[in-house]
Each structure stands twice: as structure tokens, then as C-alpha cells.
Amino acid sequence: AIQMTQSPSSLSASVGDRVTITCRASQGIRNDLAWYQQKPGKAPKLLIYAASSLQSGVPSRFSGSGSGTDFTLTISSLQPEDFATYYCLQDHNYSLSFGGGTKVEFK
Amino acid sequence: EVQLVESGGGLIQPGGSLRLSCAATGFTVSSNYMSWVRQAPGRGLEWVSGIYSGGITDYADSVEGRFTISRDNSKDTLYLQMDSLGAEDTAVYYCARADIVAGLPLVNWGQGTLVTVSS
Numbered sequence: 001a002i003q004m005t006q007s008p009s010s011l012s013a014s015v016g017d018r019v020t021i022t023c024r025a026s027q028g029i030r031n032d033l034a035w036y037q038q039k040p041g042k043a044p045k046l047l048i049y050a051a052s053s054l055q056s057g058v059p060s061r062f063s064g065s066g067s068g069t070d071f072t073l074t075i076s077s078l079q080p081e082d083f084a085t086y087y088c089l090q091d092h093n094y095s096l097s098f099g100g101g102t103k104v105e106f107k
Numbered sequence: 108e109v110q111l112v113e114s115g116g117g118l119i120q121p122g123g124s125l126r127l128s129c130a131a132t133g134f135t136v137s138s139n140y141m142s143w144v145r146q147a148p149g150r151g152l153e154w155v156s157g158i159y160s161g162g163i164t165d166y167a168d169s170v171e172g173r174f175t176i177s178r179d180n181s182k183d184t185l186y187l188q189m190d191s192l193g194a195e196d197t198a199v200y201y202c203a204r205a206d207i208v209a210g211l212p213l214v215n216w217g218q219g220t221l222v223t224v225s226s
Contacts, residue, residue, distance in 0.1 A: 001167075044152065046211065049211055049214075087151065089212060091205070094163070096154040096212075096213075
């Protein structure tokens, strides 16, 4: 099974900050990577797919990059509604796998 | 509008069995990749199982041999049969759909159903 290592596990930031979260795959997954946002008590929401494609309706301050084994989610200017937990997901093969998550908290 | 509604969760004793259901509207279950994802209290997301439109199924190592994913095409409903349950299976279980035609991974999610394994 492909292991996804996400870092950091948590971070503290302020409104307006630039935030970067990384995900590393245990083997190459081309660009078969997605990013999700989850708020407490809610289902995950798709933000980015195919490593860098923005899902419809998602603000442009969210962006994704990477290919192969190393991927990045960037929030260019953190907004109050962005405080949440973020997960990467690889869908390169039949067995999907998530990263461990990154909780973005108020500084 | 695409909607997924899970049901069947509850309190179950260790060693017991439970079947979760996920009723879909707005699309055809048999034409899509469907998946179950779970989240233990205070923990991250864990992919559990998936079923492709052609019927191929796959499972996480943690549930292989104990859980079975299936679907009823006539009811547009996805199921997860869970046997030999243990405390480690306590979690909110979500069903989710990937829109393969649009190239989107798990894009539609249900609200989740809580399974608690305890004596």
C-alpha cells in the first residue's frame, strides 16, 4: 500500500498568512493526488484534484503543486474560514490512502 | 443534485456485525466509483473500501476479510457489511463518490454514520 506522509501535523497562523502543507508519497503517484478540507463534525470537502486543479467553487487562494512523490498545498492568504484540518489523498491505485492531516489553528 | 445518505450505524458489542447503507440520489451508483471512508474519534481519515463500476472491490489491510462492500443497482444503494467488529472499528463512516467521467476523486460525501463498538 502507498503511504502518504503529511507535514506538519499542525500549525499556527494568522489571518493573511501564507500557509504551506506538504505530502510525500512512498512511491511515485504521478499527479494522482487530491487535497481536502475538513471542519469539525463535517464531511471532507474537495479543494484540489490531479495535484494542481482547483475544484469548482473553491477560492483561488488555494493552490496545489507537485508530481511523483512530493506535493504541496498552499493557501496564499489565510482567511478566518480556512481554519480547519487538511488532508491529502492519493488515488493512484485501487487502494486509496490519506495523509495524516494538518490542523491549521489560530496563532 | 447529488446526495448521499448513510444509515445503519449504532452501538454494537465486540465481535458483532453491522451493515451500513448509503442511499444515493442524483446519479447511478453502478456507474461510479464508490468508497467508504472512516474517521475514529479525534483521528484522521482512513480509506476503508471501494467498488468500481465494473465491480472490482478493494479493502484496506485493516478490514480485509472482515468487511464486504457491495451495492444494489436497483436501489442505487451502497453497503458495507462489517463482521468481527472490534473497538478499533469505532468511527464515523462516510460513503463517498468519485466522478470518474469528470476526473474527480472522492467529490461527493454523505454526512456520516457513527459506529461504536463497545460492551
